[in-house]
Amino acid sequence: MVEQVFAPKSQYRQIADLLRERIETGFYLPDDPLPSEPELASELGVSRVTVNKAISLLRTAGLVRVRRGSGTYVRSTPRITRDARYRYANPRAAELEGRALGLSPRAECTEVSKVEASTEVAVALGIDAGDPVVVRHRRLFADDEPTRLADAYLPWDIAEDSGLLEPDGAELLESDVGSGAVYAYLAERGHGPARFDEDVTVRVASDAEARALDLEDGQPVIHITHVARDADDRPVEVALHVMPAHLWRLHYDWSALRDDEYGAENDD
Amino acid sequence: MVEQVFAPKSQYRQIADLLRERIETGFYLPDDPLPSEPELASELGVSRVTVNKAISLLRTAGLVRVRRGSGTYVRSTPRITRDARYRYANPRAAELEGRALGLSPRAECTEVSKVEASTEVAVALGIDAGDPVVVRHRRLFADDEPTRLADAYLPWDIAEDSGLLEPDGAELLESDVGSGAVYAYLAERGHGPARFDEDVTVRVASDAEARALDLEDGQPVIHITHVARDADDRPVEVALHVMPAHLWRLHYDWSALRDDEYGAENDD
DNA sequence: AAGTGGTCTAGACCACTGT
DNA sequence: CAGTGGTCTAGACCACTTT
Known part of the structure; x- marks a missing residue:
């Protein structure tokens, strides 16, 4: 007893x-x-x-x-730190996240194809549901442990304009570990990301996610909806990340004064 | 069957x-x-x-x-959106988070006192564990549902310098719904926050947290370590937030180019 | 074949709520 | 008081892995 x-x-x-x-x-x-x-x-x-x-x-x-x-x-579970600002300022950052802990990263590109935008993706991209988009499904690993599902969506015309569907662009899509190389590619073609926003929620993994991420029954995942916009404030990419909650630490930092949009109500 | x-x-x-x-x-x-x-x-x-x-x-x-x-x-569970940048740019923002959904916010200040810094707090504040800090424990509600535990820590000398321990400062500490009024108070005294960073992790609620937040057994919580720094980059406040994961949506946004610290490795 | 966890049952007793 | 969920048991059968 x-x-x-x-x-x-x-x-x-x-x-x-x-x-x-x-x-x-x-x-x-x-x-x-x-x-x-x-x-x-x-x-x-x-x-x-x-x-x-x-x-x-x-x-x-x-x-x-x-x-x-x-x-x-x-489980051997060192949390991996994901520094949002750093991550999207440095083409190699995503690759380095795991390395900091001595883990070797690997990406498995499940699929690159043209599909119709779901409602969630359409809203984020500012297009209509059903409009064509290019999607890249990936699963990422650290030391053979799955750490993340990442589905990136690009508006069809931007992908086409940018030549991302040509052989070398497609190869890029499939080989890039993070988003850095794709962003650089877009930037050279006038659609470089100027602004990002992310929505973060936590929910229980679906059956399919649990299987893909090697998770237990009711385990929570972090769901990040990442939107990149070009200089015209037009969304050029939406990425949905699903990550085992116990594996990650998210980091954000910002300055209180530089951004003036919200400053109107600051008196003193 | x-x-x-x-x-x-x-x-x-x-x-x-x-x-x-x-x-x-x-x-x-x-x-x-x-x-x-x-x-x-x-x-x-x-x-x-x-x-x-x-x-x-x-x-x-x-x-x-x-x-x-x-x-x-x-459960009736509309997620509450917490926009980090907006929240700390506008003194009333924290109060408005719930109101957007027709909920009425309420704060219960459990305790304001002088204590010794824990290791976690000390590291974040850049002081030694055991050094004196002022702590404010609070529990926040929306329509009588607990939505958040918020423990704010200030270095003892800054709190003292700023008069936060005098009657009106102390009253402020106890009455402020968010951090806005406290930040404004610090700002008037030369310790206004200039920069923020946040670490976000997800973990299972402890027994005490589950009780305080009216949570079930293994429910996940979002744990945010929020650090505010003044113009000298000195931490002036650390806030630990514990939030039921199913209740929240976190929002962050930033620009790709404005911040130059991370630009060094961008070639081409 | 033996050992592991996954699942299910019938029945039991408990603490707590609402009437 | 009757009804609710909380917990526990002994025993059973299963699918899967390891030897």
């Missing part, structure tokens, strides 16, 4: 706390398996279901991952 | 999908209770535990909330 000296806390929570502590103190090491559920159950004097429920808390928190038929393993 | 025509999907997932659909289509309306677990169990021909597991998925996703002894209710 688990001690219930003080806290009117359920057993599975106590067990989750215990396991969490053991992970944080290194009693269970990264990539090592936890004892099996029957083992823990018998050691702690509870039923296997109770242990399972405790572990499911750790899974949602991203502390462990389960390999079916094999065991439950401690 | 639940139909298993096509999908090799567990019953509790199918039931979760079913309930989610009913919520999204308005079959179950916001603030209405779901049928009770025994009721659903018997209707769907499964055990109560299975229904409970399905519902726990919806809870983590923030779609429903449970009132013990009473029932399970559909």
